Amino acid sequence: MGPESVAASPTSDAVPGLPEYAPRPFLLQDRRQETSDTVTLTLVPADGGTVPSFRPGQFNMVYAFGVGEVAISISGDPTRDGPLVHTIRAVGKVSTALTRLRPGDVVGIRGPYGQGWPIDAAEGKDVVVVAGGLGLAPLRPVLYELIGHRSRYGRVEIVFGARSPADLLYYSEVQEWRRRTDLRLQVTVDSADRSWYGDVGVVTQRLPDTRFDASRAVAFVCGPEIMMRFVAQALEARGLAEDAVWLSMERNMKCAIAQCGHCQYGPLFICREGPVLSYRRLKPLLAWKEL
Amino acid sequence: MGAPEEGPARHYLLARADFQSLFDALAREGYTTLGPTVRDAAIVYAEIRNVEDLPIGWTDRQGPGTYRIERRKDDALFGYNVGPHSWKGYLYPSRERLWAAHRSPSGFTVEPPEAAPPRYAFLGVRACELQAIAIQDRVFDGPYADPAYRARRASSLRIAVQCGQAGPTCFCASMGTGPRVGPDHDLALTELLGPGSHRFLVQVGSPRGAAIADRLPLRPATEEDLRARDALVDQATSSMGRSLRTDDVHDLLLGNPGLHRWEEVARRCLACTNCTLACPTCFCSTTEEVPDLSGDRVERWRRWDSCFTLAFTQLGKGSVRRSPTSRYRQWLTHKLASWQDQFGSSGCVGCGRCITWCPVGIDLTEEVAALREESSAKTAVSGGER
Amino acid sequence: MTNGEKPVIRLTSATHPFLEGFDAEFLAAASEGAEALELPPEAMVFHSGERARHLYLMLEGKVALEIEAPDHPRITIQTIGPREVLGWSWLVPPYTWPVDARVLKPTRVIALDAGVLERHLEAHPDVGYRFLRRLIPVIAKRLDEARIQLVDIHGT
Known part of the structure; x- marks a missing residue:
């Protein structure tokens, strides 16, 4: 495939002449160990072409040759042209294979897919970002955007929770953000030993301490579903409207194009209508058990 | 017509x-x-x-x-x-x-x-x-x-x-x-x-x-x-053997995730996937990676899957729909109700295959009627309109 | 626990969110025996097993609640910060602290004397009721948070 074959379409970057399902080879440039089971991969197109642009919150199907494919959100900087960045936790067969790759290896990429965070709707408003564990990965592009165009937004409050200090992603970057005076970032862990001098407690415990004007604020929340449920309830209690709170949902995905049926969540295909959805739409569905 | x-x-x-x-x-x-x-x-x-x-x-x-x-x-x-x-x-x-x-x-x-x-x-x-x-x-x-x-x-x-x-x-x-x-x-x-x-x-x-x-x-x-x-x-x-009332089925199914009937039908359901395979509209699929012996060539295959399997909603280390109750409920609510939201029509054409080919004879027309009855009984008890 | 001379404290309902809305009589009574503490990092607010004699109103800083067992490394289960309150064990048998409270960051805290509080609240059941209505949500919130921790939401 020559460089002429990589003209990026806005929503997808499928190889011309091949079905949407066919991945495009990307070269692994850099691999960074984030935690014991999580790595951040930096990828460039193997054909020398351009990296497709994406909106914060969108995801790609990432393919390990001979193993399979898995949906991974994009964690890079949307405000500048750069390599593709994915942060991946070794959970299943495919994600484990992806975390074991070394620079020089090749993976397949198709995407980006899905609806991202409604960043435009946040302009001129206070922004509350709540991330739990790996949930920071799809929110990092939001932080790049907020920081990159800081004057477009009101107060920025970030709460980042993880299970333990050893589970904190992007540690040095988070420390940098904490030092900024134009935003507030609280980090909390569920439990810690004596070497940790930061906050201990679940993310919801930090929310009363966030400051925002509920009448003109939006919240972007990503983490385990149960955490998002508690956080959304707490934000609602703080006066945020249901359609000002946005969650990124996760479901099993095989195709990413609303055809395999796996990611259905009530009437929604998480891959197509999501993964980012308003709490207004999700609230009635979150009440169903095992949906 | x-x-x-x-x-x-x-x-x-x-x-x-x-x-x-x-x-x-x-x-x-x-x-x-x-x-x-x-x-x-x-x-x-x-x-x-x-x-x-x-x-x-x-x-x-x-x-x-x-x-x-x-x-x-x-x-x-x-x-x-x-x-x-x-x-x-x-x-x-x-x-x-x-x-x-x-x-x-x-x-x-x-x-x-x-x-x-x-x-x-x-x-x-x-x-x-x-x-x-x-x-x-x-x-x-x-x-x-x-x-x-x-x-x-x-x-x-x-x-x-x-x-x-x-x-x-x-x-x-x-x-x-x-x-x-x-x-x-x-x-x-x-x-x-x-x-x-x-x-x-x-x-x-x-x-x-x-x-x-x-x-x-x-x-x-x-x-x-x-x-x-x-x-x-x-x-x-x-000579039509069965009928299904469709005017209320969308709201009936999507508004009643907690009815006891879901548990009841799930006690009979074997989660065998027959209904989804026999159904002429069920479209769920999964993908398989098939490498050759050398590992140098792979084929990517799509095959029919079913929302009745536990693995269908595998996420991290567990599945979302663990109980057969949740899986039967998913199938029926999708087929008759959320399909309307997704594709503008019911997903059911009334062919009856899922009834005939269910090894325990679960009949969706009967299930919908029972769900409706339980739902309206509940509404009546709680003082709602009949 | 205390730092030398006790300064005289005059509590008002603005001193701490917990005191908002209480009447002057209660505030005056609670001021009796109240201490303003300034604690450096590593200072212990209280030790597990000790008799619980205070309700702590956090003004500034951070205090870690820790549990330690002989066969287990010391674990921080929660940190308490400004505007929060700490310590209701004087209301609950056996009236001892169940955990250690260790200062992480320079902390200013007001310690209310539990004996004084109890005497006043017993004598004024209506105020006692208001006091418990204020305290129970704090306990409930701690319980909620403990439940969320128990679920281990970040668990893989």
């Missing part, structure tokens, strides 16, 4: 003795003909070449969890109701290669897809099945239209056959999908079988259908033939 006022002008008659000419015409036009045939004690769809391949003189006896074929008193070619197969097996095969790739200096190279799809002629498509195909068309359409499906669909010919009888598990009339064959077909046949007379009313529905009709020894049909067809359709309507 079909407009009864249409005159006999576009209607023709094909004698039973000339029926082989249809097979010959299809072959000459380059179609691979797929149609009903008796195999393994069932009437299934397979490649057929001759009129003798049809289930001549056979019918079926169906009920919840039961299916038997038996001899008819006549030699009807299409005197049966739908069997375990549906046309989705050809338009959307149970296993299909999505792509292949081999290792190359740049990592791996994806190989172009295989040759052009076959040209299928589907012979004996029932009214409900035409609707099922239309429903799957909407699933595989859109910005990410499945090219293989679209190609097979575009090249295929649909020869419908009117139902002259309905089975005990049929409920197309209440779903608005039959029994009368709708206008969207290439050819539509009605088998008219009387004492000393065995002929087929042929109705042309498309230019491609006309191209086939042109090759058949047809003669004009009469008003009487059309009346005979309408009588047959009426007969099928009146």
